Amino acid sequence: MSGLLRIWAVLRKELTQLRRDRVTFGMIVMIQLIQLLLFGYAINTEVRHVPVGVVDQSQSGLSRVLLQMVEATQVARVTRHFTSMEEAEAALRAAEVRAVLIIPKDVDHRVARHPSVGLGLPPSTDEETSRPVAQWLVDGSDTLIAAAIKSLRNMPLAELLDKPANRGVPTFEVALLYNPEQRTAVNIVPGLVAIILTMTMIMFTSAAIVRERERGNMELLITTPVRSMELMVGKIAPYILIGAIQVTIILGIGHVLFRVPINGDLLHLAAVTLLFITASLTLGLIISTIAVNQLQSMQMTVFILLPSILLSGFMFPYEGMPVAAQYIAEALPATHYMRLVRGVVLRDVAITHMWPDMLWLAGFIVAGLAVASMRFKKRLD
Amino acid sequence: MTEAVIEAQDVSRHFGQVQAVQGLDLRVERGLIYGFLGPNGSGKTTAIRLLTGLLGPTRGKINVLGLEIPRDADKLRRHIGYMTQKFSLYDDLTVGENLDFIATIYGLSSHARRARIDALLQTYELTDKVDRLAGSMSGGQRQRLALAAAVLHEPELLFLDEPTSAVDPENRRDFWEKLFDLSAQGTTILVSTHYMDEAERCHKLAILETGVKRADGSPEQLMSAMGAKVVELAAPGLRQLKKTLIALPEVISAAQLGARLRVLVSDRVADPIAFLRNQADVPADSELSLTRASLEDVFVTSTGKRAAS
Numbered sequence: 091m092s093g094l095l096r097i098w099a100v101l102r103k104e105l106t107q108l109r110r111d112r113v114t115f116g117m118i119v120m121i122q123l124i125q126l127l128l129f130g131y132a133i134n135t136e137v138r139h140v141p142v143g144v145v146d147q148s149q150s151g152l153s154r155v156l157l158q159m160v161e162a163t164q165v166a167r168v169t170r171h172f173t174s175m176e177e178a179e180a181a182l183r184a185a186e187v188r189a190v191l192i193i194p195k196d197v198d199h200r201v202a203r204h205p206s207v208g209l210g211l212p213p214s215t216d217e218e219t220s221r222p223v224a225q226w227l228v229d230g231s232d233t234l235i236a237a238a239i240k241s242l243r244n245m246p247l248a249e250l251l252d253k254p255a256n257r258g259v260p261t262f263e264v265a266l267l268y269n270p271e272q273r274t275a276v277n278i279v280p281g282l283v284a285i286i287l288t289m290t291m292i293m294f295t296s297a298a299i300v301r302e303r304e305r306g307n308m309e310l311l312i313t314t315p316v317r318s319m320e321l322m323v324g325k326i327a328p329y330i331l332i333g334a335i336q337v338t339i340i341l342g343i344g345h346v347l348f349r350v351p352i353n354g355d356l357l358h359l360a361a362v363t364l365l366f367i368t369a370s371l372t373l374g375l376i377i378s379t380i381a382v383n384q385l386q387s388m389q390m391t392v393f394i395l396l397p398s399i400l401l402s403g404f405m406f407p408y409e410g411m412p413v414a415a416q417y418i419a420e421a422l423p424a425t426h427y428m429r430l431v432r433g434v435v436l437r438d439v440a441i442t443h444m445w446p447d448m449l450w451l452a453g454f455i456v457a458g459l460a461v462a463s464m465r466f467k468k469r470l471d
Numbered sequence: 472m473t474e475a476v477i478e479a480q481d482v483s484r485h486f487g488q489v490q491a492v493q494g495l496d497l498r499v500e501r502g503l504i505y506g507f508l509g510p511n512g513s514g515k516t517t518a519i520r521l522l523t524g525l526l527g528p529t530r531g532k533i534n535v536l537g538l539e540i541p542r543d544a545d546k547l548r549r550h551i552g553y554m555t556q557k558f559s560l561y562d563d564l565t566v567g568e569n570l571d572f573i574a575t576i577y578g579l580s581s582h583a584r585r586a587r588i589d590a591l592l593q594t595y596e597l598t599d600k601v602d603r604l605a606g607s608m609s610g611g612q613r614q615r616l617a618l619a620a621a622v623l624h625e626p627e628l629l630f631l632d633e634p635t636s637a638v639d640p641e642n643r644r645d646f647w648e649k650l651f652d653l654s655a656q657g658t659t660i661l662v663s664t665h666y667m668d669e670a671e672r673c674h675k676l677a678i679l680e681t682g683v684k685r686a687d688g689s690p691e692q693l694m695s696a697m698g699a700k701v702v703e704l705a706a707p708g709l710r711q712l713k714k715t716l717i718a719l720p721e722v723i724s725a726a727q728l729g730a731r732l733r734v735l736v737s738d739r740v741a742d743p744i745a746f747l748r749n750q751a752d753v754p755a756d757s758e759l760s761l762t763r764a765s766l767e768d769v770f771v772t773s774t775g776k777r778a779a780s
Contacts, residue, residue: 092578095575095578096575096576096578098575099572099575099576100576102572102575103561103564103568103572106564106568107561107563107564110563111563305559305562306555306557306558306559307559307560307561308559309525309555309557309559310553310555310559310560310620311576312525313523313525313548313551313553314548314573314576314577315545315548315549315576315577315578316576
């Protein structure tokens with residue numbers, strides 16, 4: 091009973107301090123708002139309008155139509171015309187263009203012989219049909235840009251000759267579920283919840299406790315009857331509320347601004363989010379028992395944050411990572427929450443079907459609290 | 472002999488190579504104001520932290536209020552108050568909020584809390600400051616707030632670590648009045664200081680230097696048992712005279728006070744006035760007189776150093 095009263099005392103004090111700290115309070119709302127707008131609009135894995143150059147050696151009507159067709163795909167945008175190969179390569183090296191299209195002198199000939207045009211009767215010889223109509227030189231260092239240009243490899247040519255496009259029958263039929271329009275924001279926004287919570291929750295708790303030590307409040311607190319566990323619970327409880335506010339803002343604005351569907355059950359969403367918030371707060375507590383000052387706690391937060399952004403599946407698919415990186419990713423709470431939140435929000439998965447990730451987070455909380463309260467001694471030595 | 476509230480035997484605490492407290496023996500009786508006098512770095516804060524169970528001793532036995540420390544430190548917390556050297560309440564909370572927080576931590580019911588806080592605000596002249604942020608108050612006000620917080624749960628034993636170091640002389644005098652009030656109500660107080668005038672107000676004190684207790688007792692006992700006589704000497708050319716006198720083995724120290732020289736002469740010399748007159752460098756027309764020893768003299772004889780102030 092008196093234990094609850096002490097937790098309440100710490101909690102109320104924390105809320106009063108938070109209310110007075112306008113900057114922190116503002117950041118709770120502003121940081122995520124800015125990041126949501128920034129990432130929601132900026133992160134786009136679908137590459138469009140890559141600036142390219144052209145070396146047109148044929149200077150024919152056909153070559154100009156070919157260029158118009160390339161631009162019509164919206165993948166590339168012709169920004170430069172070069173007269174020589176050397177000039178084009180220099181521009182590529184200087185990153186003035188990311189790719190160069192070389193249209194050979196005999197482009198008419200090549201087009202006429204191209205199998206997709208279907209003119210070459212009787213069938214052209216192998217050597218002739220294996221000749222593409224033109225060549226791309228691509229700055230391949232950025233794999234996303236390279237992939238975009240590579241997608242032009244099989245651009246249909248039939249339109250060149252005013253023929254109906256010869257579509258052919260694809261080998262596979264591909265149906266895109268959950269994000270049929272292929273908008274990146276649909277995947278980014280729920281992931282952003284995980285990233286922003288990782289950042290703010292870990293930082294707030296670790297800094298909140300380290301600050302008490304830095305300012306000398308801890309020396310007073312440890313001479314009072316308050317127990318370590320009571321102090322910790324009282325300190326992290328207000329941040330659970332703040333985390334809940336942040337999730338609501340991110341998903342709410344994501345829903346309105348980026349049309350991210352909330353397909354799952356809100357109660358399930360609340361359950362997995364609460365679990366993740368508590369896990370992050372626990373991690374913050376552990377950091378606070380290691381860090382001596384606020385700068386150190388900040389550095390440790392970044393140490394957790396970077397892998398959480400890069401390895402959790404937020405930016406790159408988990409499945410594509412080497413096995414060693416997957417092990418590291420599994421150790422991060424953000425990875426598990428990334429699966430949970432995307433599952434609930436985008437695919438309406440019942441949490442009962444995702445129990446391994448839930449169980450992992452719950453285990454992390456229990457183990458983390460044990461470690462933190464073991465390390466947090468009510469002594470100065 | 473009255474009951475002891477603090478008993479320590481041969482207590483030492485090392486931090487790596489640094490010996491912060493060495494072989495401290497201590498006995499503090501109930502109801503006293505007991506002082507730790509010593510310069511900065513003499514181990515006063517470490518000694519207090521050892522006695523409150525904030526630090527564990529490297530060696531030795533500590534018993535406070537019948538509890539073995541640090542083993543029973545958790546039980547001790549309800550019975551002691553501790554005022555840290557640095558202000559350790561929350562700067563971004565108001566006076567009222569700070570006191571309310573501490574009162575809740577100590578488990579006072581909301582009714583008892585309000586009554587107790589009102590009484591404390593009255594006693595420590597903070598009633599009109601109740602809505603002020605602690606961080607925006609003066610040194611004296613913050614010190615009164617810290618004391619109010621330390622005595623909120625009516626502890627029988629109060630530890631004060633250099634409570635007046637950030638306070639002007641007038642506030643210091645008022646503060647000591649409050650301490651005497653608490654003492655009269657039966658609170659035992661252990662206070663550390665580097666001010667001689669404060670040490671002189673204590674019922675008993677221990678002089679600490681580099682972690683070692685050099686002397687202890689009441690100020691009067693210490694002064695009479697200091698093993699030296701104090702002679703005041705008035706003569707011209709005191710700077711030079713001081714140098715020659717201090718070189719004598721019988722002279723423990725010599726300090727200039729305006730136009731006079733205060734000379735501590737060892738008790739080995741039967742007649743210190745005659746001894747000084749016989750010194751060649753002392754002018755024949757000097758005025759020499761025996762005076763009452765001060766605590767500073769005790770401090771000098773027991774540590775061989777001048778105090779910080």
